[in-house]
Amino acid sequence: MVAGRGTRRRRSGGQETSRRSLGSFGLRPGKTPSTARRGRAGRSDLGWRPGPGIRSHAVGHVGLSLVAGPETRYPLDGVRAQHRPGPQQPARHARLAHPDQQPAGRVPRQPAGIAAGELSGERKRAVPDRRYGGRWRQVVAAGRWWPATAGGPGPVGRNHRVDAVGVVHVDRRRPTTGPVRGQFPGSGRVVAGVADRWRACCCGASGDDRLSHRFSLHLADPAGHPDGDRPGGGRLAGVAAGSRCHRGSAVQTTLLEVLMIEFEVPALLLLGLPLGWAYWQWFRVSGATGWLRAGLLGLLVVALAGPRWDIGGDGLDVILVVDRSRSVSAENQAAAVELIADLENTRGAGDRLAVVTLGGEPRVEQELSHDKTLGGEFARVIDPDGSDLAASLTTSLNLVDPRRPARVLVLSDGESNGSDPLSAARRAREAGVPIDFRLFERLRVGDAAVEAVRLPMAVAPREPFQFSVWIASDGERSGTVRVLRDGELLAKTSRRFRSGRNRLLFRDILESGGVHRYSVELETANDPVVENNRGSGVVRVEAGPRLLLLTGDGKGGNLLRALQAADLPVDLARAAAHPLTLDALDGYRAVIIENTPADDLGRLKMARLAQYVEELGGGLLLTGGERSFGQGGYFKSPLDDVLPVSMELREEHRKLRVAMAIVLDRSGSMAVPVAGGKTKMDLANLGTAECVRLLSRSDKVSVIAVDSSPHVIQPLIEVTDPAAIASRALKIESMGGGIFVYEALVAAGKELGKAGDYSTRHILLFSDAADSEQPGNYKQLLENFEKGEITVSVIGLGTETDPDAELLKDIARRGRGNIMFSTDPQELPRLFAQDTISVARNTFIKKDGESQAEGIAGAFQPGVRLLGDLGEEAFPRSDGYNLCYIKPDATTVVASEDEYQAPWSAAWYRGLGRAVAITLEVDGKFSGEFGRWDGYADFLVTHTRWLLSGAGELDEVFVEMIREGQDAVVRVELDPERAAAYRLAPPRVLVIPPGRERQEPLEPDLAWTGPNSLEARVRLARTGTYRTLVRGPDRQFARGPVVTLPYSPEFVPRIDLPSGGEVLAEVALISEGRQRTDVTEIYADPPRSSQRVSLLPWLFVASMVVLVMEIAGRRLNLWSRSGERFTRSATGKVVAPSRPKPAWRSRRGSSPVSADRPADPSPARVVASADTVEPSTPDRPAAADVFRQAKSRARRRLK
Known part of the structure; x- marks a missing residue:
């Protein structure tokens, strides 16, 4: 191959390679840009400052070098690069080759006998330029170009046609319907196509393309010289290819920028010039009628050009799906946060970004927005024990604005355990929203797991049974299996596991009724995933009611x-x-x-x-x-x-009046949150409110909050308005510090000293058992309380082994009250109520002796x-x-x-x-x-x-539940002879989920799968044992089987299942997406244009309105009447408007109207003022004179 100027030859491994110096691109050898950044007007992102005259809007983000290598095909539709790598050849490259007549959308092969230069590098983002009518789809390559003319170097203007030998033709005035080509003098290299700054760059074939260029280049320096003496050196700095660019003009570009309006055939707008001139010369009419006709003509010209309104606006919508399940490592989740930051920082003015997190259920972290709102942290809580990719994709598609182009980008390992994501991919394809992905690889090599524990659903007492344990292994390995029943070791064995599934059999006999749990533990060396090394199952022994x-x-x-x-x-x-x-x-x-x-x-x-x-x-x-x-x-x-x-206290059964002081610890430890979104202080406040509600209207109560000093929230008062007192108690907040016990008891004693003749006086002290400070001389104080018949009870938040527990117990003992400890803050309302009931009255009634x-x-x-x-x-x-x-x-x-x-x-x-x-x-x-x-x-x-006898069994119902991944399938079989009774009212299925706290039962919808069978699917959201129960009529029910989820579905072995990468690749293939290594280039790859609405219907309506107005104005004399009203209001005198006279009549050379012409038979004019001067008008001939003159002319013609 003949190398151009600035090249050098070298031979490596018998392969001759021609490499252009990277200095011609302003780069140091061996170093190329690695991060794509959006270009801005006035600078290039190739690492060099442009010289005078360089239009850097045509420069894309490319780091490339000129090489020679095997033939290549490079698709321009944004799917992927295809190549045949040879020795010492870069992995990805594009060719500037002869534009043979090949299918549109690809650079054709190099024909025989023609040498061609090749450009290698990664595809990067193109610079958006509204002057070209949209965004380029992607940057393909970059190289150098030496402009030349017959007379030597010279400028190339936007309207100039360069017609010298070996120079690429540039002509914006003539539409190009095929590839434009030319050859550099002396270099033997071929350029596939060139367009000037006003011509659209269109490569590929999509529905909205107007040109059929297969490859296009932009001149970065129209005033360059072949010798490269001037800055810029006439080099071609960018090559762009895309399907969203259209032919346009300066007029169309301005409308696009301002009104987002474009035209299908903008050249037809030029018809307005000759049509306007003809109307002005020959058909012009003065007044409102003339303006209406001119407007109608303009509307018709605009309609011919095919105007369309871009209602989607500029830019691309990207919906990011981020996997936050347990299967994604912490490193990959941190990398996902960085990728989100990169996407937020590199988007353009019109681009929008949304974030959806992937877990057991999808969560929308950020709606589509132009702003950077995520801030590097996720705010929504998800279920990490699931990966419902299908639901996340559906949620993402629901965020798409159909008027704008959009892409979905998935950052995940692809190991979905929800429903099939391919249905969501098909929906995305129908909506024109490709699904791209960035794969987070997951290490599973050498994993061994307990896949399943197969137990019978129920057995009888002392009935021998057999159960199996399935071990899944990635390769051959040794391990130890331990089987436990109800926590006690039942069997232990060491085995050699082969690759795949391995089955182990065990036997057992059970005597006691109820449910018995079996646990399996697997021990292997160097297991990368230990979370799935355990399994469990349960079996029920039907021993009758007990x-x-x-x-x-x-x-x-x-x-x-x-x-x-x-x-x-x-x-x-x-x-x-x-x-x-x-x-x-x-x-x-x-x-x-x-x-x-x-x-x-x-x-x-x-x-x-x-x-x-x-x-x-x-x-x-x-x-x-x-x-x-x-x-x-x-x-x-x-x-x-x-x-x-x-068990409430009723007013009519009270015999003693009670004065009660409630002392609450509001130290810093009370601000700790607990379950339900409340704090310890909130629950103590609820307990106080419950105490107030239990007291009668004749009782008295005081509420005191204590930290380092006492604060009387409610002075001692009769409980005539318990709601108001409870409301004040509920507003107490933790203020920090500790609780000073002595000062708290003193303040409570002072309040009870105001009780008067109340015989029952009681103090309820609530304090942290690990943070009760400054007891002072509490013993002497409690002795004084005993003399005044004041009792003291204590509720300690903590255990009896906490540091200050002994102090609290001593206070309750000396105060002759109750002492209660609890580590569960949610118990506080019950404990407050319990102490109030014990003080207010003795609810255990004893006989009177x-x-x-x-x-x-x-x-x-x-x-x-x-x-x-x-x-x-x-x-x-x-x-x-x-x-x-x-x-x-x-x-x-x-x-x-x-x-x-x-x-x-x-x-x-x-x-x-x-x-x-x-x-x-x-x-x-x-x-x-x-x-x-x-x-x-x-x-x-x-x-x-x-x-x-409460359990009414449903003998005609058989229930079965099988676990499939993270779902449980419940099947109900009905007795065929009794199934008709359930046609109108099918049985109901309740699934009781596991949990330390009580969980609400799940009630899936049963669907008929046969004449006598129903089925429902339930998502297993947490690990543990799930129970089923079928409800029938008349309070009858049947307990169904029990299924267990031993570990998170994220760690289930994927034997016989496609890998996560294969799942994502199939989703991308169906939706016409792709795998991305550089996610920031997604903004340069819109799948389609934004939605455009044709303005022809609106123009038709406007034309009809104008036409009706013009006809009505002439026929009904609307403009004359409006002129009369205007004249009357301005001068006080009505002046008849002159009849409009077409301009073409005035140019026929007809003689002026004679003076003896009769007057126009128009309505009489009323003179409003004597001093008003009327314009002089020639008298028109009478009607009889007109007929007499016509007869005379006829006789003369007959003669």
Whole structure:
């Protein structure tokens, strides 16, 4: 190949390569620009300052060198570069070659016998230039060009046609319908095409192209010289190719910049010049009619040019989908943030960027905006245990403005575990929105995982069964598998795993009923992903209905013996020790709590018990005593809503007035947030408000907030307006510092000193068990309180082992009050209420030794049945009971016959389950005659059997649940003989998700998949055990199978599944997107033009309006009348307007009208003023004279 000026030859490995000096591009050898930046007018991004006359608007971001190599095809449609790499050849290159007649959109192959230069480098962004009607699609290459003419070097103007030998033809006046080509003198190189500054650059073939150039170059220096003496050296600095550029002119460019209006055939606008001149010369009419006709002519000319309005505006919309799931490493997530910053910093004035985060559910971090609003941090909380790529793409497409071009860019590893993303890709293709991607590679080589634990759904007691464990491995390796049942080791084995799936079999026998959990642990060396090295599953043992009895000390008594004597299967446990998880409760049909305080259970256990009753159809029985119901702290607990009785304080049953001072710690530790978006201070305020609501109108209360000093929020006042007092308490905020205990107690004592004759005075101190400071001489203070009959209770936030716990316990002991500790801030409202109830009145009613020596009487309520008659004999007396009130919809079985008429036994349905409250102490010193009654056992057993009968089984329903990735598929099969009953009212499926806190059940929509089958799909949003339950008519339900999600779906092995890169590549292929290494170049690659609306309908309407106005003005004489009104208003005299005379008549040479012409028979003129001077008008001939003259002319012609 013949090298041009400034080249040098070298031979490497037998391959001759011609390389142009990089200095001709203003670059140092071996160094090219690596980051694409948008160019600006007046400078180039090639690393050099342009010389005089250089129009750098045609310069793209390119770092290139001239080489020779194998033949290449370079597509100009923005998809990808295709090449055949040879020895020592750059990986990506483009060719300046002879423009043979090849399919549009590609640079053709080099024909035989013609040498060609090749340019290598990465495609970068083009500089937008509105003078060319839009944005270039991409920059292809850059090189040098030596202009020459027949007479030597000379300038190339925009209207000048260079017609010398070997020079590329440039002529904007003649549209070019094919490739323009030329050859550099003496170099043997061929240039594919050149366009001047006013001609559009169009390469490729799309629907909105008006030219068919296959390759185009822009002259960067029209005044260059071949010898390169002048700055710039006549070098060609940029090559652009795109499908959004159109032919245009200066007129069209101005309209485009100002009004965003362009024309399909702008040259037709030139018709306005001859048409306007002809109208002015021969058809011009004065007045409004003339203007209307001129306007109509202009509208028609504009309509011929095909005007279109670009309603989308300039620029490109980019919707960025960022993967924030667990499978993406922290390094890749940090890289994603940097890429977002690069995209925000490199976008142009018209470009917009939106950010959607990819997780279990998509979250829109930033709407489409011109502003930089993300700030490098994500604000939305996502579920990292999922990658629903399809939902994220759908959300992104919903953000697209159909009037503007848009692209979606995905930054992800592509390992989606949601629905199929290809449907979203097809929708994107229909919308004309390509989906590009930047792949985040994920290391999985050498991974071994527990893929599944296959267990039977249910077995009978002592029934042998077999289960399998599936291990997935990337390659051959050794490992150890440990199998645990309910936390205890069942088996351990070492195996050699082959590549792929490996199956291990185990056997077991179970005796106790309920759900049993099996866990599998895998240990292998050098495992890159340890999160998936565990698995779990559950199996249910169908052992029939069973009871769980919870007591405070874990010891049985009369109640346990009565249940066992009735052959009811019952398990005894200590309330504080039993876990009371849904797994542990699954084997029981009912739970009995015997005289156990709520503190032994705690809020979480009580919440799970409530869920067990309401959502799983279990039964609950709570018995009375001094440590139960309101006295035991069940008021405002999670079980309060489940029980058929209420435990509030009622005004009519109060006997003592109470003065109470509530002292709250508002130190800095109270500002710590807790679940639900609240702080510890907020929950303490809620507890205070609950205390106020429990007090009567005759009680008094004071609220004090304490940090380093006391602050009286509410002075001691009667509770006549509890809502106002509660409102002030709810506004207390943490102010920092610690709590000074001594000053707090002193301030509370001063407030209670204002109580007067109130006999019950009480202080409730709430403090942090780890931050209670400055106790001072509290012992002497509490001795003074005892003399003044003031009691002190303490609620400590923390545990009994905290540093200041002993101080708080000593204060409560010396103050003769209660001491309560809790590490759960959400327990505070219940603890506040519990202490208030214990002080305001004793809710455990004891017999009066004088009037009720034999006990308190009670009686069965007439007509009440549980599982039969409860007997007609008199109900025995009792020595004590918990004062409660029956709730609406609940049934009273036994009631007291004292002044309270309180329920002793009540029952009701709650959710899917049943609940019973027996307010009597069934086994203790207050049982009285009831504990010695002959019908004692039958009474308790009858209530228990009613609870056990609560589950109405659906024998005609079979439920199956299978896990598929992060989804669970629930299938319901109906008995064909009974399926007709469910046609109009299909059964409902409830899925109980796992969680430490109580979770709301999921209720998917069942869809008919056959005559007797239904199916639903549920997303497993968190790890753990999921339970199913099918509800039918008449309170019937069936417990379905249990499925577990042992670890995040992000770490599920992808055996037999396409890799993430393959998924993204297929999505991009369907949507006509591409993989991007440099994401910033996406702005230079719009998939289509912004939406353009044709203005022809509007021009047609405007033309019709103008035409109607012109005709109406002439026919109805509108303009004459409006002229008369205008003249009358201006001069006070009406002057007849002159009749418009066409200009062409005045040029025919006709003689002027004679003086004896009769006057125009127009309406009489009224002279408004005598001094008004009328314009002189020649008299017109009368009508008879006109006819007489016509006859004379006719006779003369006949002669």
